[in-house]
Amino acid sequence: MWMKAGKEKKPRQPKAPKAVQARRTPRLSGDGARDLLRSVAFLTPSVLGVAVFFILPFLVVVYYSVIRSPMNPEFVFLDNFKMVLENNSFRVAAKNTAMFSAIAVPLAVVLSLALALLLECRIPAKSLLRTFFLSPMMVPVASVVLIWQVVFHYRGTLNVIVERFGAQAVDWLNGPYCLLVIVVLFLWKNLGYNMILFMAALNNIPKELLEVADVEGASPVHKFFNIKLRYLSPTVLFVAILSIINSFKVFREIYLLTGNYPYDGLYMMQHFMNNTFGNLDYQKMSSAAVLMALVMVALIALLFKVEDIFGKDVEG
Helix, strand or coil: CHHHHHHCCCCCCCCCCHHHHHHHHHHHHHHHHHHHHHHHHHHHHHHHHHHHHHHHHHHHHHHHHCECCCCCCCECCCHHHHHHHCCHHHHHHHHHHHHHHHHHHHHHHHHHHHHHHHHHCCCCCHHHHHHHHHHHHCCCHHHHHHHHHHHHCCCCHHHHHHHHCCCCCCCCCCCCCHHHHHHHHHHHHHHHHHHHHHHHHHHCCCHHHHHHHHHCCCCHHHHHHHHHHHHHHHHHHHHHHHHHHHHHCCHHHHHHHHCCCCCHHHCCHHHHHHHHHHCCCHHHHHHHHHHHHHHHHHHHHHHHHHHHHHCHHHCC
16 A cells, blocks of 8 residues: 555646637737737838839839830830930939039038037037028928029129129029039038937937046047947938938929029939920930939948948947
8 A cells, every 4th residue: 555655646737728728829819910910000001102102103114214105115125225325415414413412412411410519519609500500491492492592693692792892793503603502502401400310319329438438538539430420320321311312302492493494504313304204205204213213222222331331330
């Protein structure tokens, strides 16, 4: 009897009934399914909007760029692109757009960062300076253009001041200085928003690193290039991409200033596309749009690569 009692096993913990276990699994999977359906419901309008208003129209543009015409859908592959590249108006527009972006985009990034650093310091009239650069965000584009017309017209305010000092009046919008006028307009309109982005990024830099650098006697230049700029690299990338996109969209301001056919120095890519669309030359317009998209994708990919190399050691 003693041996039998020693061989007896300890009582096991009671298991949950199978019916209870069967109810638990569907409940968990049901929660996951509801979450998935909820996510799909929220994402569907955005996905449909992007597909209908962006992806599908771009695919139509790509299709038009490789056929002879909408009435004659013969596949011609690169013939339309060759025709566009040989077009003199396209070359002028591409040259002016590239020159404008090469000047305006670096200035927009550097000046907005400089303003953000300046507003970090204790300077007089800080609020007035901030208001001056943020005011274009609250003013309609047409009002901003009207101000520029009043200032830079041949009989405008600036020429009145120039003539008061005995100099000769300058035709700012129809002469060699026309691009400078648009660059100044672009900067004044976009510096405020970029400045806010940099100020927010500067506030997120770890204060401990700056305090250690101060204790070790690091110079302001050393702190900027080795600490601040490293942590600002994602914001620099975002501001650069945003400025590139805005530089390609400067057509609206130039159109309000000068119309469909401005001075040669202000004839941009969107002027070319707008005029070809008015002439119902869809093949030329579509080919130019595809080339423009490829250039922008290449520029943005290059910026991502540079940021990945420069800011890799501070990620995470």
